[in-house]
Amino acid sequence: MKNYDAIIIGGGACGLMCAAQAGLLGKKTLVLERNDKPGAKILISGGGRCNYTNLYTDTENFVSENPKFLNAVFNQWTVEDTVQFFENFGQIKGQEKTLGQLFPISNKAKDIVATFTNLLYDTHQDIWLNTEVLDVTKLEAGFELVVNKQGKRETLHAPKVVFASGGLPVAKLGASDFALRIAKKYDLPIIPTAPALVPLTITGKDADWYASLAGNSIFSRVYNDKISFEENILFTHWGLSGPAILQISSYWRPGETFHIDLLPKFKLEEIIKQERNTGGRRMVSQVLNDYFTKKTVEAFGKFLPLDLKIASLSKVDAKLIVDTIHKFKVKPAGDKGYDKAEVMRGGLSTEALNPKTLEVKGIPGLYFGGEAVDITGWLGGYNFQWAWAAGYAIAQDL
Template identity: 60%
Template sequence: MATNLIKQTDFDAIIIGGGACGLMTAVQAGFLGKRTLILEKNDKVGAKILISGGGRCNYTNLYSSAQQFISANEHFCKSAFAQWTVDDTISFFETYGIEGQEKTLGQLFPTTNKARDVVEVFTGLCRDLGQEIKCDVTVKNIDKSGDDFIVTYEIGEKEYQLQTPKVVIASGGLPIQKIGATDFGLRMARKFDLNLTETAPALVPLTITGKDQPWYEQLSGSSIFCRVWNDRISFEENILFTHWGLSGPAILQISSYWRPGEFIYIDLLPNENIADLIQQEKEANGKKMLLAYLASLYTRKFAEALSDKLPVEKNLASLTKTDLENISALIHEFKVKPAGDKGYDKAEVMRGGVSTDELSSKTLEVKKVPGLYYGGECVDVTGWLGGYNFQWAWACGFVIAQSL
């Protein structure tokens, strides 16, 4: 493949990746009178924005703070969040025509419920500010050349090289390959001898295999509000039974804190005490069968699934103290040992990435490679489900742009 001669650009920076972080970096740089070039692998920018929130894009979370993020350095993201707040995100989008509406647990969606409106804010601003976007580009390499960088990329069958003073790697993490995810950011980190925090799928469904799988399979499609916890954290949201295991918001959340071989625990009736409820019902109608009573709390399908674990053939009046203890243990401390997770193609985000020790928390510049920046999902900062990772991406874009 023929390579065009290295061309010195007049861009202040080249941004690798046209996702949330890359787009925000370009726009914020434009506000400061700096010119950037976005190189995007897909045929259009904002692929992950477009599929987020079921195509509606939960673009921030009202409760976002450092507490909702996982990192080897729990304090690292505080500087970026101090520079670009949730209020800044809300104000930014309102300025460009997107009003927010709060949904579950602080998630903010456009009132139009259209993720493409979020992307169009950025593409419109890039156009107005003279920021250039090239799509269908595969970036192959980044080399250091004196104080500058040489970025090698392909468009079709042609290879190009551009010389630039600064490079921003905002190429995302390993999820989701079908929308263009690659390991480019991690490969470049290794090339520049940067330490990586171990990566793994996060916000991902968990699998159940072996003798327990048929039990979950029979409940496929059933959704129940629960509290899910381990020794690190707990979440109260819905879980979803599937033919291969467990999904739903609470499971996705706990997955980021789960490690292979560990148990998770599920309270199938949070904020209630099943033994007290049964006692109350027994006083009113002791002849009611346990199966019928459970079906009044859950669905008939779920109650019947519990038949091999609980004495559902008994009426409430005949339940012994041991029966009640077993019922309470199962309902309030349902124990699950996942076999694994569904991997990067089903994960919302990647956990781990470029070690925060390698970056300035104030600018996100690589300490030992001046002019090179990392932002967004490439970095070892992973948010909860519900708009938190977008808030991190916007904050990264703002912070990096100030330093370009």
């Protein structure tokens, strides 16, 4: 067994960056990864294209009990650092898509992973694949790890241990609550966890109505009393998905409602007024057909008087139309769970960590980064930026 400066649990975004940065500093690490290849979640992100950062990253783009905790980490590793890192070590140029999202110009997530595997090789870092960590114990000096390496039980020792093992989403990629179990073992504070950036389900009397619109995508503003997002929503056979729905899901709790403005770029009240000024001869359905697909307008027939002429609308009717389109009320039954979630909300409380090094207060040499921590980014590259920054910050202290 070699003498390692640290053992890193998890070969995902945070763990790979941590090992790479440690290697650049002349340190020796061992990465333990459950899967048969590193960066499994990176490879499937963005439909295999990997939205690896967001140009407009700010602490406000994160859900946490204490998002300001991120300042100390983001001051060390910026979006510009991410861009430069992948250009320098992976020859990856970024192309900006919607809302600051940065993708490799090659559109290949494997190029992101290759940047790390090449760098780990060049700096002589070790990585064990098909290796599951079973337990971590703090000793007087350093840590003892019990692992299952390709079916064989082994015991390892290291002065420092980094938890970069992710959270609960996508179990088929090796996701687990192992980091949280170890946190509980040492009585560290944990914020309750839940799926985030996840599609939402609709049951009951309106389920068939949503299912009838399955496949329809509408640019909308989805909002509650905390926040709003303007992006597409997607109707599905079981409820709602699409970028705006995934975003609001991080701020939604079971039993709550939120609203959808299905026509955020226009004011239906003004449109109805203009129609009245020109005689109001068109029917409600004809006016709505200017802005929605025929299938969507037909579905609105459940709520609206589509066959009435605009001139015949009462104030009550007009208000119903405006409110239905601009304040469409949604009360989800639940979400699609961790297998369909992009990330996990909650996790190890930031109160347990040194904000600069991400070392556990009171347990020298133990570090947590990435998804296991109570830092959950919006959709669009923010979670990767947190993972890279966390990996960098930890590596400086190994």
